[in-house]
Amino acid sequence: MLAxxxxxxxxxxxxxxxxxWASGVAVVTTADAEGRYRxxxxxxxxxxxxxxxxxxxxxxxxxxxLEAFARSDGFAVHVLRRDQRDLAARFAxxxxxxxxxxxASLSADGVPLxxxxxxxxxxxxxxxxxxxxxxxxxxxxxxxxxxxxxxxLYYRRGYHHLPDGPGS
Numbered sequence: 001m002l003a004x005x006x007x008x009x010x011x012x013x014x015x016x017x018x019x020x021w022a023s024g025v026a027v028v029t030t031a032d033a034e035g036r037y038r039x040x041x042x043x044x045x046x047x048x049x050x051x052x053x054x055x056x057x058x059x060x061x062x063x064x065x066l067e068a069f070a071r072s073d074g075f076a077v078h079v080l081r082r083d084q085r086d087l088a089a090r091f092a093x094x095x096x097x098x099x100x101x102x103x104a105s106l107s108a109d110g111v112p113l114x115x116x117x118x119x120x121x122x123x124x125x126x127x128x129x130x131x132x133x134x135x136x137x138x139x140x141x142x143x144x145x146x147x148x149x150x151x152x153l154y155y156r157r158g159y160h161h162l163p164d165g166p167g168s
Contacts (some may be wrong), residue, residue, distance in 0.1 A: 022155040025084075027091045028057050028137075029104075029112045030075040033070035037112040041067055041092040043154040044134075053141035055121060059136045064094055066135070071126060075139055076111045079119040081149040082161035087114070088152060090157075091155045109142070112133060119146045 029039035044058035055077060057067055069075065080088055093100050104112045107122050114120075121137025130136075153160045 021090065022153050022160075023152050023161065024144055025080045025088045025152045026057070027080065027087060027114060028059075028067070028069075028075055029078070030072040031106075031110055031112055032066050034064075034069060035110075036068075037104060037111070038065035038068035042077075043089050047078075048138065052064040053126045053144075054138055055141060056136050056138050057087045057121060058108040058131070058136055061133050061135060063064050065156065069125075069137060070110075070128065072137070074107075074109050074111050074122065074124050074142075075137065076107065076113055077119075077123065077139075078114045079121075081117045082145075083149075084117050084152055085159045086153075087117075088103055107143075116145055117149050118149050118151055119121050119144065 022046065023043045026042050026045045028042050029037065032038055040059060042057045042059070042062055042100070046056050048054040048056050057075075057077060061068060099112065103115055107113050109122065109124075109128055111122060113122070121139075121141050122143040123141055125137060126140045127138040128135055129138065150162055153162070
């Protein structure tokens with residue numbers, strides 16, 4: 001028989017269990033109504049559909065950039081390489097100019113683009129779905145690029161990479 005736990009206990013246990021899921025790391029970017037670049041680091045990113053091509057990312061409701069993503073028509077997802085740990089950490093922090101020194105450019109749709117890592121997906125925001133303490137952003141992929149390299153991974157609340165192996 002399972003022991004009954006209180007909600008905070010379940011939340012703490014769930015958070016610890018979620019940390020056991022290794023995932024890739026992505027930086028998601030957009031521009032706010034004044035044209036300022038905004039972005040965040042996401043470990044909750046997934047493909048949703050191929051026809052049409054849809055992706056989702058999860059944004060914390062407490063994020064400084066929430067309002068920008070709540071109003072923007074689009075966003076870009078940048079899948080990071082193993083050597084982009086500093087970029088992931090920069091976009092995970094609160095405050096400051098996250099784009100300083102990044103050589104960001106502007107897409108044809110007005111979305112800030114970071115230099116290509118492993119992949120970059122330019123998306124039109126299709127839907128925003130409230131879900132607990134996050135908002136799920138669903139985007140239709142309009143343009144996509146991919147490059148070679150090894151992924152940056154997030155596991156047990158830290159950044160990791162695949163070990164070097166044959167063919168590395």
